[in-house]
Amino acid sequence: MPMTPIASKPAHVTKKPLSVPPALAVRAVLALRKALLRAADAVVPPQLAVFDLVAGAARTHMIAELARLRVADLVEAEPLDAAAIAKKTGTNADAMARTMRAALAMGLFTRDAQGRYVNNRLSAPLRSGDVESVRSLAEYFGGGSNMRAWCEFPETLRTGASGFERVHRKPVWDWFDEHPDERENFAHAMMTMTLVDAPGIAATYPFDEVARLCDVGGGRGTLLSEILLHHPHLRAVLCDARGVLDSAEEFLKQRGVRDRVELVPGSFFDAVPKGCDAYVLKNVLHDWDDERCVSILENCRAAMRPGDKVLVVEALVEEETDDFGALADMQMMIVCSDGRERGRAEYERLLEKAGFRLARVLEAPTPIAIIEGVAV
Ligand SMILES: C[S@@+](CC[C@H](N)C(=O)[O-])C[C@H]1O[C@@H](n2cnc3c(N)ncnc32)[C@H](O)[C@@H]1O
Numbered sequence: 001m002p003m004t005p006i007a008s009k010p011a012h013v014t015k016k017p018l019s020v021p022p023a024l025a026v027r028a029v030l031a032l033r034k035a036l037l038r039a040a041d042a043v044v045p046p047q048l049a050v051f052d053l054v055a056g057a058a059r060t061h062m063i064a065e066l067a068r069l070r071v072a073d074l075v076e077a078e079p080l081d082a083a084a085i086a087k088k089t090g091t092n093a094d095a096m097a098r099t100m101r102a103a104l105a106m107g108l109f110t111r112d113a114q115g116r117y118v119n120n121r122l123s124a125p126l127r128s129g130d131v132e133s134v135r136s137l138a139e140y141f142g143g144g145s146n147m148r149a150w151c152e153f154p155e156t157l158r159t160g161a162s163g164f165e166r167v168h169r170k171p172v173w174d175w176f177d178e179h180p181d182e183r184e185n186f187a188h189a190m191m192t193m194t195l196v197d198a199p200g201i202a203a204t205y206p207f208d209e210v211a212r213l214c215d216v217g218g219g220r221g222t223l224l225s226e227i228l229l230h231h232p233h234l235r236a237v238l239c240d241a242r243g244v245l246d247s248a249e250e251f252l253k254q255r256g257v258r259d260r261v262e263l264v265p266g267s268f269f270d271a272v273p274k275g276c277d278a279y280v281l282k283n284v285l286h287d288w289d290d291e292r293c294v295s296i297l298e299n300c301r302a303a304m305r306p307g308d309k310v311l312v313v314e315a316l317v318e319e320e321t322d323d324f325g326a327l328a329d330m331q332m333m334i335v336c337s338d339g340r341e342r343g344r345a346e347y348e349r350l351l352e353k354a355g356f357r358l359a360r361v362l363e364a365p366t367p368i369a370i371i372e373g374v375a376v
Contacts, residue, residue, distance in 0.1 A: 013251065013254040013255055014255075015229070015254075015255055015256035016229065017199065017202065017226065017229040017230045018195065018198065018199040018226060019199060020199045020200050020202075020203040020365060021199070021200060021365050021366060022365065023200075023363075023364075023365035026365050026366055026367075030322070030367070034322060034323075059106065060141060060142045060147075061142050061147075062099055062102060062103060063103075063108070063126070063138050063142065064138050064139055064141060064142020064143065065099075065142065066099070066103060066108075066126065066138075067126050067135045067136075067138035067139045067142075068139050069089040069091070070089075070128060070135075071085055071089065071100075071117075071126075072109075072119055072123050072124065072126035072127040072135070073127050073128055073129075074088055074089070075109065075116075075117045075118050075119055075123075076118075076119055076124075076127050079112060079114075079116035079117065079118045080116055080117060081114065081115045081116045081117070082096050082097035082100045082101075082115070082117070083096075083097070084116075085100065085117065100117055103123070104117075107120075107122050108120070108122050108123040108126075109123045126138060132192065132195075133188075133192060134189075134192055136185045136186075136188035136189040136192065137188075137189035137192055137193065139185055139189075140182070140185045140186050140189045141189075143182065143185070145164070145168060145172075145175060145179070145182060146164075146335060148167050148168070149162075149163040149164035149166075149167055149168070149334050149335050150163060150334055151163070151167070152164075152166050152167050152334070153334065156333060156334055160333075160338075161338070162333070162334065162335065162336060162337055162338060162339075163334040163335070164334060164335045164336070165337065171336075171337050172335055172336060172337075173241065176241075176243075177241065177243060180243060183243060183244065184247060187219055187220055187244055187247060190219050190220075190222070190283070191219065191220055191222045191251075194219070194222040194223050194282065194283075195222055195226075196366055197223075197313075197364060197366045197368045198222060198223045198226035198227070199226055199230070200364035200365040200366050200368070201223060201226075201227070201282075201313060201364050201368065201370060202223075202226045202227045202229075202230035202231070203230060203365075204362050204363070204364045204365070204370060205311065205362060205370050205372075207227055207230070207231040207234060207278075208231060208233070210231075210234060210277055210278040210309070211233075211234070211235070211277055212234070212235050212236065212237070212275065212276040212277055212278075213227065213234055213235075213236045213237070213276055213277075213278050213279075213280065214236065214237040214238075214239065214272065214273060214276035214278070214279045214280070214303075215236065215237070215238050215239070215279075215280045215282070216239050216268050216272055216279055216280065216281050216284065216296070216300060217239065217240055217268055217281060217282075217284035217296075218238045218239065218240055218248075218280070218282070219240060219244060219248070220244065220247055220248040220251040220252075221238045221248045221251060221252050221255075221257075221261065222251070223280065223282050223313070224236050224238055224257075224261065224280070225251070225252055225255040225257050225261075227280075228255075228257040228260055228261070229255065229256075229257065234260070235260050235261075235262075236257075236260060236261045236262070236276075237261070237262045237263075237264055237273050237275075237276055238252075238261050238262070238263050238264070239264045239265070239266060239268065239272065239273060240265070241265065241267070242265035245263045245265050248263060249263065268284070268296045268299055268300075269292070269295060269296065269299070270299070271299055271302070271303070272299045272300050272302070272303045273303060274303045274304075275303075276303075276304075276308070277305075277308050277309070278308065278309040278310070278311060279300045279303070279304065279308070279309070279310045279311065280310075280311045280313060281296065281297075281300070281310065281311070281312050281313065282313035282314070283313070283314060284296065285297075285312055285314060285342070285347070285350065286314055286315075286328070286332050286336075286339055286340065286341050286342065287332065287336040287337065287339040288336065288337055288338070288339055289337065289338035289339070289340075290350060292337065293350050294350055294353045294354050297310065297350060297351065297353075297354030297355075297356065297373075298354045298355065300354075301354050301355040301356065301375055304375045305375065306375050306376060307374060307375060308374075308375045309359075309372055309373065309374055309375070310351070310356055310372075310373040310375070311370050311371070311372055311373075312347055312351070312370075312371040312372075312373065313368060313369070313370050313371075314341070314342065314347070314368065314369065314371065315328065315341060315367055315368050315369070316342075316343055316344055316347075316361075316369045316371075317329055317341035317342065317343060318343040318344070319343070321341075322367075324367065325341055325367070328341050329341035344361060344369075344371070347371045348371075351371070351373040355375060355376060356373030356374060356375055356376065357373065357374050357376050358371065358372070358373055359372045359373065359374045360372050
């Protein structure tokens with residue numbers, strides 16, 4: 001196994017609230033991207049467009065390995081040709097030259113006249129350290145445990161059951177407990193994705209109506225910290241597995257909100273802390289089947305007084321959806337314990353079963369919604 005050439009730098013995290021993206025611009029840019037991709041496919045023979053789709057696994061593996069080897073960090077430090085990259089990463093020179101050529105052909109990196117690679121707009125996010133880094137996401141997605149779960153796809157399609165649990169014989173969260181490096185990678189990947197949505201969520205929901213907020217399954221506290229920075233009156237509780245909360249400690253300090261957050265380790269299948277007037281569940285329910293969603297929501301309800309709020313924060317995936325929503329749903333099907341993306345009516349049903357009334361659905365500027373349930 002080649003050594004990792006550069007250790008990850010800690011993510012740079014600001015103590016200021018992040019700026020809220022304009023909703024119209026976000027929607028327009030996403031719609032334009034989709035239209036341009038469709039138009040590109042429309043002008044080539046369909047076989048070519050399908051070949052491009054079929055080759056997705058090759059891309060996943062290549063990018064994940066370049067991410068794991070920190071190639072974007074290496075060429076950020078100094079322009080390097082493929083032979084130098086191979087030497088620094090302990091890889092085969094010919095294989096690395098062909099991999100870098102393929103990465104270049106896909107639009108990652110640029111190559112100068114001396115054959116040295118430097119980062120471009122698409123490879124720069126693969127560097128470690130930046131808030132926007134997608135290195136952990138690439139590494140997680142193309143990592144062995146996720147890829148082996150995807151190899152079980154035919155069985156999942158036949159039975160509907162999780163590929164991850166079939167091949168690894170345990171739920172993904174238990175796996176992470178036994179593989180702390182992977183858990184860290186996943187938590188970092190989640191942080192990167194949540195940072196995209198967090199400022200919009202913090203600005204969209206009237207958190208001025210809340211005094212004490214609990215983030216249930218809140219990971220490192222990415223969303224919670226952003227909400228706290230936007231709303232200085234708020235105090236909060238963050239719940240997750242003990243191992244996850246260990247890395248939340250440092251992150252919350254970096255964001256300057258540690259003294260406003262109580263950390264409560266434990267499972268939301270056992271209990272949820274009492275004493276808050278609103279409970280956030282962001283990208284938690286999509287990990288579970290209906291029965292376990294109701295059990296999580298019931299535990300929230302048991303901690304709440306009538307009139308308190310539960311805020312289910314999820315992408316609403318209806319029958320008509322985009323590729324992000326559809327692929328997220330596939331990932332939940334393969335990796336989670338019968339997880340799925342859901343639409344508004346499905347969340348309303350889950351809320352009602354657990355003792356809530358759906359009060360309103362607020363759309364954030366990015367494609368994520370805040371589904372507010374009121375405890376009845
Ligand atoms: C998809 S992540 C979402 C993290 C965070 N809410 C976010 O959106 O960035 C799901 C989270 O649920 C946590 N989790 C899974 N099972 C749990 C359990 N039984 N009790 C508490 N947290 C759990 C995981 O550790 C993980 O942080």
